[in-house]
Amino acid sequence: MSLHELVSISLFEEGAEQFRIDVAQNPNDTEESIWCYLCEAQLYGVDEARKRYLEVGRDPRPVMRETYNMFKDGGDPEKLVAAFSNSKESDYFYASLYAGLYYECQKENDAAKVHIVAACKSSYGQRSDDYMASLSKVHCLCRNWNLG
Numbered sequence: 001m002s003l004h005e006l007v008s009i010s011l012f013e014e015g016a017e018q019f020r021i022d023v024a025q026n027p028n029d030t031e032e033s034i035w036c037y038l039c040e041a042q043l044y045g046v047d048e049a050r051k052r053y054l055e056v057g058r059d060p061r062p063v064m065r066e067t068y069n070m071f072k073d074g075g076d077p078e079k080l081v082a083a084f085s086n087s088k089e090s091d092y093f094y095a096s097l098y099a100g101l102y103y104e105c106q107k108e109n110d111a112a113k114v115h116i117v118a119a120c121k122s123s124y125g126q127r128s129d130d131y132m133a134s135l136s137k138v139h140c141l142c143r144n145w146n147l148g
Contacts, residue, residue, distance in 0.1 A: 008042075015039040020054065028057035030064045034098065037071050041105040049105075050074065063091040067098045077102045081115065089124035096122065097136050113145050120147050 019036035023029055033054040040049035053072050059065050063084050070080050077099035084095040100115030119125050119136045126133075140147055 012039045012042045016043065023054045023056060028059070030056055030059040030061075030068045032056075034068060034071050034101075038101060038105055046074075046105055061091075061094075063087070063094045067094065070098070070102060077111070077115065081118075089122065090128070090130070093119050093122045093124035093128070093133065093136075097125075097132065113143070116140060117145055117147060 016036050016039035019032045019039065022032040023036065026032070033056045036054055037049050037052075040052055043049075044052070050072065056068070059068060063080075066075075066080055066083060069075060070077065080102075081092075081095045081099045084091040087095075096115045096119035100112045100117075100119065103109070103115065104112035116136055116139055120133075120140055124130070124133065125136055137147070
């Protein structure tokens with residue numbers, strides 16, 4: 001195993017541990033649960049990560065309730081994006097971002113790129129000072145996905 005692989009494993013372990021601590025502190029944090037899953041999918045694979053999925057309370061945001069269920073139950077990212085394509089700008093952004101992240105943990109990188117780039121290029125992704133909008137841009141930059 002290379003040093004890069006060992007560092008990556010260590011960072012995913014640290015991330016999963018931190019997200020588990022965060023959910024223990026706030027048992028209604030949908031996104032922390034999803035991010036824990038994303039880390040654990042890298043460590044153990046999606047099936048095992050799903051078995052370890054953190055249960056949280058009901059998120060008041062419909063887009064995040066649907067996103068949470070998609071990761072928990074193995075739903076369809078295309079349906080998620082379609083369901084929120086004519087919603088608030090932020091809902092479309094979040095649906096696209098999490099659809100892309102879902103595809104990425106499934107090792108479907110072409111589909112991941114389509115959705116995460118769409119999130120970045122969305123009105124919300126371009127104009128918002130939301131941390132997640134910045135995260136989506138950094139995600140694309142790290143993968144050399146062209147936003148132009």
